[in-house]
Amino acid sequence: MxxxxxxxxxxxxxxxxxxxxxxxxxxxxxxxxxxxxxxxxxxxxxxxxxxxxxxxxxxxxxxxxxxxxxxxxxxxxxxxxxxxxxxxxxxxxxxxxxxxxxDAVEREYEYLLITQKNPFLSDSAFLLNRTPDFDKMNQAAALLLDHQDFQCFSRSGSDVKTYHCDVRKARWEKRGDAWVFTIAADRFLRNMVRAVVGTLLEVGLGKMDMDQFRQVLLSKDRSKAGASAPAHGLYLVHVNYPENIYLD
CATH class of the missing domain: 3.30.70.580 (Pseudouridine synthase I, catalytic domain, N-terminal subdomain)
Structure with missing residues (x-):
């Protein structure tokens, strides 16, 4: 079995x-x-x-x-x-x-960010000592939904047949003391979510404007994107399958 x-x-x-x-x-x-x-x-x-x-x-x-x-x-x-x-x-x-x-049809990740020191989240959320513009980051995140090739966010030297991903959800929202970025897609490239978060933070902190973010998406060049966000803020939260895969 x-x-x-x-x-x-x-x-x-x-x-x-x-x-x-x-x-x-x-x-x-x-x-x-x-x-x-x-x-x-x-x-x-x-x-x-x-x-x-x-x-x-x-x-x-x-x-x-x-x-x-x-x-x-x-x-x-x-x-x-x-x-x-x-x-x-x-x-x-x-x-x-x-x-x-x-057989997985969708995977969903969350990234937790805090802007004030919290001892209960110190090893489970990324502490950023500045408050980024989350509205701008959500504007940039929305562009991911209409894009397909995410080579710019893939770890250099990745051995994959395609860099295409179907991103179906990408948004920041406030939950309690944390800001949470949720992203869902049919598949993800290695290091992709942390690279996406790091690049969105460039937008939110005023280091990259919307046109530059668009250029990053089109570049297929990892060096054009932002640094990867720290690992300890990232969670795999859901993996979905067709219902007929399960036995009664």
């Missing part, structure tokens, strides 16, 4: 999602817990990769095993094998060919 795990984690103590030879990753910790619990070697495939320090409120991964009789009990047992900064939100049986990465 194939199962989807819905997991959440704080990225502070991990070198990203993907297993690496000389650094601890979320994938490694999860696979070790599953293998110990199920008493066989388990490998998981994630919907995507998060970089060092990036968090996830929802990342979907799949793995294969003989039928699990009680999914709720299994979820509780697996959580007991995991550290406090990784949690299993849900587990569901899926079609045998379902794929956590390739």
């Amino acid at each position: 194939r199962y989807f795990l819905d997991i959440a984690y704080k990225g502070k103590h991990y070198h990203g999602w993907q297993i690496q030879p000389n650094a601890i990753s979320v994938q490694q910790v999860l696979e070790n817990a599953l293998s110990t619990l199920l008493r066989e070697k388990i490998q998981v495939t994630g919907a995507g990769r998060t970089d060092t320090g990036v968090h996830a409120k929802q990342l979907i991964v799949h793995f294969d095993i003989e039928t699990l009789d009680d999914l709720i009990a299994f979820q509780h047992r697996l959580n007991s094998f995991l550290p406090s900064d990784i949690a299993i939100n849900d587990i569901k049986a899926v079609q045998k060919e379902a794929h956590a990465r390739f």
Whole structure:
């Protein structure tokens, strides 16, 4: 049987999602817990990769095993094998060919920004000691919805077949003490969201005007865009799939 795990984690103590030879990753910790619990070697495939320090409120991964009789009990047992900064939100049986990465139809990220020191958000939001113009940043963000090629926001040297992404949502809004940037698309390039946020901040801080932002989009040149925003403010929050992928 194939199962989807819905997991959440704080990225502070991990070198990203993907297993690496000389650094601890979320994938490694999860696979070790599953293998110990199920008493066989388990490998998981994630919907995507998060970089060092990036968090996830929802990342979907799949793995294969003989039928699990009680999914709720299994979820509780697996959580007991995991550290406090990784949690299993849900587990569901899926079609045998379902794929956590390739079957995802939309991914959504949030970036948290604060403009006043807050000890409770110090490692989970980016502190900016100036207040940018969020109206201007939203004007610039709206341009992303009508654009397709995002090579200008892709990590240099990325090995991808296409830089095209269908961005469906991109907007800043105030939530409590934080400003939150939400962006949703069918796919994202490596480092894309942090590069987008960093460039929008250039607009909000008056370092780049709207015409210059448009030129960045057309340039296909990462060096023309702003610096990447810090990793600890970024969260993967939703990964969506067709409903028929799940078994009753």
